[in-house]
Amino acid sequence: MMEELVGLGAVTLLGVLEQAYFSLQVIYARRKYSVSPPTTSGPPEFERIFRAQANCSEYFPIFITVLWTSGVFFSQGLSSVCGLLYLYGRFNYFRGYSESAQGRLAPLYFSAQILWVLIGFSSLGVFLTFCQVYLNVDLLQELCSALF
């Protein structure tokens, strides 16, 4: 069973490390712009970094959830690749947002699209598993034998 999960585990771990990196950036920014907790407002440079990290944190659980739903019910390989692309997009988003509010847009759209792909894979996987479990029909196999 582990062989069906270890790729997802590796992407998950990378995702956690990325979040740790973002959190450290906020701590550095707090020092640089002298914004002590609990304050969360300050110069726009600080607020952009703070918001970038907050946004990534907010999406992290959604990402982990669809990564695993898609990986368990559909395909570990495809989900892991999408996972890596998502993390790459989020890295660019964070860097872009740190520089300007405009710079966050392109990578934000990119990572949102990847999330939608993972949601699509999850839906397909859950639907096919439902058919297998409750209707005893393996739609994917039926389709393959119908085509070839």
Added chain:
Amino acid sequence: MMEELVGLGAVTLLGVLEQAYFSLQVIYARRKYSVSPPTTSGPPEFERIFRAQANCSEYFPIFITVLWTSGVFFSQGLSSVCGLLYLYGRFNYFRGYSESAQGRLAPLYFSAQILWVLIGFSSLGVFLTFCQVYLNVDLLQELCSALF
């Protein structure tokens, strides 16, 4: 094993789609009330929608965690039903909060109660599994044979 998880997978997916819907509402509200990121304050109409989404996002990981703990250790069926009720409550919460701060209260209490039910199921499930694994006692079965 998949047949014990696919219901949880379906509810999880629905939860992700609901969060996506809430996020889109915040984007629309940002446009409507001209509140550009990284700003998060604005007219009360905007702030209510923003806080509603933030609150749902904050509870999303808790919800997914208890849904699966309850589903894996206690009962997939009961947990999935509670999951659907929770998502329904959150939808009403978001709609209510968008209209008035008062309007969020009833569905907030409702979804909190459902969370407590899921926490109760999880506790029961973890406790019974502990007894099975470490004491080699199947309490649920003992109880049934004692009663009938």
Added chain:
Amino acid sequence: MMEELVGLGAVTLLGVLEQAYFSLQVIYARRKYSVSPPTTSGPPEFERIFRAQANCSEYFPIFITVLWTSGVFFSQGLSSVCGLLYLYGRFNYFRGYSESAQGRLAPLYFSAQILWVLIGFSSLGVFLTFCQVYLNVDLLQELCSALF
């Protein structure tokens, strides 16, 4: 399989209960300092409690993610112990932050260190599983036979 997971399930449940406790503290603080939603700013006493809860919520998904990655791929026992230490650290963090911004620091560093230990275990576990699954080498066993 359940016996490899029930410890993680128990720590997870404790984590959820701790989050519920923090949320209740924010609700009490809102009443005490008369800060009605959607407002999130108020007297420093309120803001510290609000930020403490927000910070714990933000780290909760990261914690659950590394707890399970470490527990599934490395060791349930060690991960569960680290999980309990983390929750203990977070409890002290919340209490400390409620009293003063300074009071949050020591337990914050402690819980961050525990997170890094869990990240280390996860990395080791994912790496060893990769070797087992794709290279067919059980490094842990090789190491043991080389040593003894």
